[in-house]
Amino acid sequence: MNLKIQDIRVPGPFETPSPVSDPPSGPRPGEEPSTIRKFLLSRGSSAFADRGFRWLMVLCACTIFGIVALIATELILRSQLTISKFGIKYFFGSAWDPVNGNFGALPFIYGTLVSSLIGLVIAVPLAVGVAVFITEMCPHKLRGPLSFFTELLAAIPSVVYGLWAVFVLVPLLREHVNPILMKLLGWTGFFTEPNFGIGMFAAGVILSIMILPVISSLTREVMTAVPHSQREAVLALGATRWEMIRMGVLRNARIGIVGSIILGLGRALGETMAVTMVIGNRPEIVKSLLAPGYSMASVIANEFSEASDDMYLSALIEIGLALFIVTIIVNALAQLLVWAVTRGAPARVN
Amino acid sequence: MTRQYKTSTAKRMWRTASNHIATGLAILSTILVITPLIVIFIYLLYKGASSLNLAFFTQTPRPVGETGGGMANAILGSGLLLAVGSALGVPIGIAAGIFLAEFGRGGKLANLVRFTADVLNGVPSIVMGISVYSLIVLPQKHFSALAGGVALGIMMIPTITRTTEEMLLMVPHAIREAALGLGVPNWRSVLSITLRTASPGVITGCMLAFARVAGETAPLLFTAFGNQFWSVNLNQPIAALPLQIYVYALSPYDEWHRLAWAGALVLIILIVVSVSLVRYVTTRGVLKGAS
Numbered sequence: 201m202n203l204k205i206q207d208i209r210v211p212g213p214f215e216t217p218s219p220v221s222d223p224p225s226g227p228r229p230g231e232e233p234s235t236i237r238k239f240l241l242s243r244g245s246s247a248f249a250d251r252g253f254r255w256l257m258v259l260c261a262c263t264i265f266g267i268v269a270l271i272a273t274e275l276i277l278r279s280q281l282t283i284s285k286f287g288i289k290y291f292f293g294s295a296w297d298p299v300n301g302n303f304g305a306l307p308f309i310y311g312t313l314v315s316s317l318i319g320l321v322i323a324v325p326l327a328v329g330v331a332v333f334i335t336e337m338c339p340h341k342l343r344g345p346l347s348f349f350t351e352l353l354a355a356i357p358s359v360v361y362g363l364w365a366v367f368v369l370v371p372l373l374r375e376h377v378n379p380i381l382m383k384l385l386g387w388t389g390f391f392t393e394p395n396f397g398i399g400m401f402a403a404g405v406i407l408s409i410m411i412l413p414v415i416s417s418l419t420r421e422v423m424t425a426v427p428h429s430q431r432e433a434v435l436a437l438g439a440t441r442w443e444m445i446r447m448g449v450l451r452n453a454r455i456g457i458v459g460s461i462i463l464g465l466g467r468a469l470g471e472t473m474a475v476t477m478v479i480g481n482r483p484e485i486v487k488s489l490l491a492p493g494y495s496m497a498s499v500i501a502n503e504f505s506e507a508s509d510d511m512y513l514s515a516l517i518e519i520g521l522a523l524f525i526v527t528i529i530v531n532a533l534a535q536l537l538v539w540a541v542t543r544g545a546p547a548r549v550n
Numbered sequence: 551m552t553r554q555y556k557t558s559t560a561k562r563m564w565r566t567a568s569n570h571i572a573t574g575l576a577i578l579s580t581i582l583v584i585t586p587l588i589v590i591f592i593y594l595l596y597k598g599a600s601s602l603n604l605a606f607f608t609q610t611p612r613p614v615g616e617t618g619g620g621m622a623n624a625i626l627g628s629g630l631l632l633a634v635g636s637a638l639g640v641p642i643g644i645a646a647g648i649f650l651a652e653f654g655r656g657g658k659l660a661n662l663v664r665f666t667a668d669v670l671n672g673v674p675s676i677v678m679g680i681s682v683y684s685l686i687v688l689p690q691k692h693f694s695a696l697a698g699g700v701a702l703g704i705m706m707i708p709t710i711t712r713t714t715e716e717m718l719l720m721v722p723h724a725i726r727e728a729a730l731g732l733g734v735p736n737w738r739s740v741l742s743i744t745l746r747t748a749s750p751g752v753i754t755g756c757m758l759a760f761a762r763v764a765g766e767t768a769p770l771l772f773t774a775f776g777n778q779f780w781s782v783n784l785n786q787p788i789a790a791l792p793l794q795i796y797v798y799a800l801s802p803y804d805e806w807h808r809l810a811w812a813g814a815l816v817l818i819i820l821i822v823v824s825v826s827l828v829r830y831v832t833t834r835g836v837l838k839g840a841s
Contacts, residue, residue, distance in 0.1 A: 329579025357765025470674025
């Protein structure tokens with residue numbers, strides 16, 4: 201069959217079409233198939249290529265599962281030494297003594313949790329405030345530039361934040377902010393000497409700057425997902441603008457806002473470079489927030505390439521395993537919460 | 551007679567006052583958020599611009615104590631690592647995105663893949679570095695640029711998958727139906743028509759993943775490891791720009807601090823350009839030929 205597409209004749213715009221009394225049901229016995237059917241039959245079937253293509257795409261999509269499986273297996277495999285030696289007590293011991301082979305991860309868990317908590321406490325009110333401003337109160341022309349700026353904050357690499365923190369933030373805290381905190385809040389025991397600038401509090405502050413755009417952009421997305429009818433209903437009942445925001449928007453979006461906060465927590469837990477540069481690298485649990493500390497990601501970043509024996513390496517990899525499991529759980533929970541409000545729309549961070 | 555319900559004046563005054571207070575707090579928090587960003591940018595520009603010169607892009611680091619030198623090997627190293635990472639991450643990511651957008655709409659597998667990709671986006675990059683270390687560096691018994699590139703590629707896959715899916719979903723159905731109506735096979739229609747229509751968006755999505763991964767240091771700490779000298783060997787440790795910035799920032803030498811600021815400025819400019827480009831493409835809807 202050498203039919204070409206130019207050979208097919210279709211009725212022109214002013215010709216009467218052939219009667220439609222017979223539905224197209226294929227050639228009757230003894231009749232030739234129509235021209236178009238002959239043309240399509242001559243092209244051959246693409247079922248094989250379609251199936252192969254689809255199979256290839258499914259394979260590539262399953263590499264995402266493969267990546268998760270790869271990370272999990274490698275981490276579990278390489279931390280067998282410490283798992284078999286210390287068991288679950290590894291996460292409750294506070295001695296970090298690589299020389300004598302005595303390892304305990306409690307100072308790092310404490311450091312990660314406390315610095316993330318400080319970051320959240322500072323970032324959440326600010327982020328929700330920015331989100332409320334951009335979504336509800338901002339003049340329309342400012343909306344684009346403002347959201348662009350907050351997204352730009354999210355795109356700055358961690359190491360640049362760390363660089364700025366080491367040379368600008370830490371002296372600022374040491375000279376101006378920490379003395380005030382020590383004078384006002386020293387009686388609580390959380391802000392006492394010594395004051396190096398570098399410490400848990402500095403890590404918390406830089407973390408708050410870093411997770412702010414995450415929480416803010418997700419909160420904005422969740423707030424815009426609330427249908428306008430809710431806002432209009434509250435306004436029709438005579439509410440002021442703040443009351444409309446509080447009752448009509450925030451109340452409906454609160455599940456999603458909690459989800460975005462948890463997502464910010466997940467990002468703070470795993471943050472490595474900026475925290476490593478300002479946390480002080482001292483594996484001790486101290487009450488004062490101004491004292492140096494150590495976080496899980498920081499100990500891995502600092503000591504991994506210098507781990508001298510297999511037990512040391514295994515201890516560090518087990519910390520990495522704990523970090524992996526915790527961030528997976530936290531992120532999965534946050535994604536579920538945000539999904540519940542936006543109904544399956546992607547929960548993008550950037 | 552029905553009673554007239556009237557709010558007290560005090561209550562009314564409190565409601566208007568709280569409205570104003572809330573507006574004020576929102577504006578205050580916005581200012582508090584924008585200020586660090588502007589401060590960081592201005593400080594970076596000020597510190598970085600003074601040390602950014604041609605030598606920065608063309609010379610390798612000088613020994614400690616000597617002035618001058620640059621980060622040419624780090625820039626080349628970053629480029630090489632990103633090339634290896636893109637070769638791994640871009641095809642797989644785009645293919646997974648095609649699956650999510652074209653073949654998996656609403657299916658259980660697609661929802662699971664989407665969820666897993668979002669969760670994988672939040673896994674700390676240092677954990678990825680550890681797994682690539684135990685996968686590639688330990689058997690080979692040396693650090694290499696290949697391991698660093700693989701780590702970066704794995705990090706790119708979830709991001710590219712999600713952005714490709716979003717861009718493909720923006721292509722109107724009429725185009726797909728027209729192609730299928732002409733008898734184009736499904737695979738051909740997806741590749742030559744849908745993907746080509748969405749290609750500006752897909753390319754900018756890849757650029758976004760590129761920019762995000764270009765600034766990552768943690769996975770490179772023990773895969774690519776860093777290198778003081780000029781190297782293009784994939785089997786040797788290699789320098790990378792963010793890695794070099796990290797090492798120099800923590801060093802006690804002023805000359806190295808100066809180089810770190812210049813490197814940070816280069817990194818920020820690259821990222822600002824990519825983010826702005828992505829924003830331009832997605833908000834202007836530059837999907838030519840789509841309607």
